[in-house]
Amino acid sequence: MGRVWSFRDLSERLAADQRIETLSTTDALTGVPNRRQLAERLSSAIADAQRRRGRLAVLLLDVDAFKQINDSLGQGIGDRVLVEVCQRIRRALRAGDVVGRVGGDQFAVLLHHAGTEAAEHAARRVLRATEAPYEIEGSQFTLTCSIGVALFPDAADTAHDLLRHAETAMQAAKAGGRAGFRFHRSGSHDDEVRKRVRLDHAMRQALVQNRFRLHYQPQIDLATGVVIGCEALIRWKDAHYGDISPGDFIPVAEASGFIVQIGDWVLSQAVAQAARWLAAGTRVPVSINVSALQFQQSGFVARVAQALADAQLPPALLELELTESILVRDAAEALERLQALAALGVRLAIDDFGTGYSSLAYLKRFPLDALKIDRRFVRGLPADESDVAIVRAIVQMAHALGLSVVAEGVELPAQRDFLAQIGCNTYQGFLYAPALEPEALLHRLTAA
Structure with missing residues (x-):
């Protein structure tokens, strides 16, 4: 009795699986990690920081009055603005820091080995980068951003809570006049909320x-x-x-x-x-x-x-x-x-x-x-x-x-x-x- 061997080329299937995985973890517009992948990286970074008793920071950035761009110039230009904002954020960061898109006009940044001073310097660099004038398809305009900052382990020790506290601080920055940053302060603000x-x-x-x-x-x-x-x-x-x-x-x-x-x-x-x-x-x-x-x-x-x-x-x-x-x-x-x-x-x-x-x-x-x-x-x-x-x-x-x-x-x-x-x-x-x-x-x- 003879034997018949069947060989299948699995390269196409592996490539398809890779594409699916990429789509599920990457923002389609900007190419940076989406909220899911950023949360996973943040969780991994927290675990590493806990082992070595280190620190890290999360910045949550929201583009101020972005709806006006979409309403006045159209969604196409609005998308290009978000891509440009993302690129400017990446250029303002250190090697190894991670930026992800976590919402419509919101981006989150993971800063490794960062305490209060490093987080403040990063926030200022990002603000300067994103506030420089824009020119897209003949339209010239200026944007501002509001940034909330949450530190590990000061503010929280989980990815979910760090992102949540960074968003709370970002909302405080908006309420305080926009175009700036705020650190999360534990205690009184949480009690008020x-x-x-x-x-x-x-x-x-x-x-x-x-x-x-x-x-x-x-x-x-x-x-x-x-x-x-x-x-x-x-x-x-x-x-x-x-x-x-x-x-x-x-x-x-x-x-x-x-x-x-x-x-x-x-x-x-x-x-x-x-x-x-x-x-x-x-x-x-x-x-x-x-x-x-x-x-x-x-x-x-x-x-x-x-x-x-x-x-x-x-x-x-x-x-x-x-x-x-x-x-x-x-x-x-x-x-x-x-x-x-x-x-x-x-x-x-x-x-x-x-x-x-x-x-x-x-x-x-x-x-x-x-x-x-x-x-x-x-x-x-x-x-x-x-x-x-x-x-x-x-x-x-x-x-x-x-x-x-x-x-x-x-x-x-x-x-x-x-x-x-x-x-x-x-x-x-x-x-x-x-x-x-x-x-x-x-x-x-x-x-x-």
């Missing part, structure tokens, strides 16, 4: 469990001393945390986007309360604060109209208080939305006037009814000369444009008297009353 996460969860549960309440601060006509309206202010007493200030949870809600749901709840509750007062024979206009994110929702105008219809409240009894940033972010869209709200018949006011992007141009252009002077300018009245000048100018300007003026945070008779003297229309503050529960406000009105 965990606190915000817990607060965000508790806040969402509070809305479901109906733990939020609205209190109402009276607004008083300076000429007559009569209450002519009120501002709805949200309050929250948590079963675990106790009373939580809006100054603590509103920024968290704005950062997470949950402010939209909270804003919708405030709108419906305040409108319903004003309708109940009206049904009881007391006509009390109510003002509510509208966040920028809530105002930008495509269905916001319809939501306001629906709340008024559901409660059968005359639109004139609702005032929406907007921040100045709303008006300048997208002026054309803001104008269209404000005109639609004005057509409903609701009043429109600018809250905290003078603290943001004060501009005569939008005051003249937009259909506004009132300005609210921020309490920071009221606090020093009538002794502080700069506050006197600012408040007087706001009142005169508002009246010239046909707008009424409300002063917030009035706590002293001297403040009230000065505001009345210069022609301010309305005030609110502890001098008359803090924010009251609905029944307490109604009692005060009927007693008056």
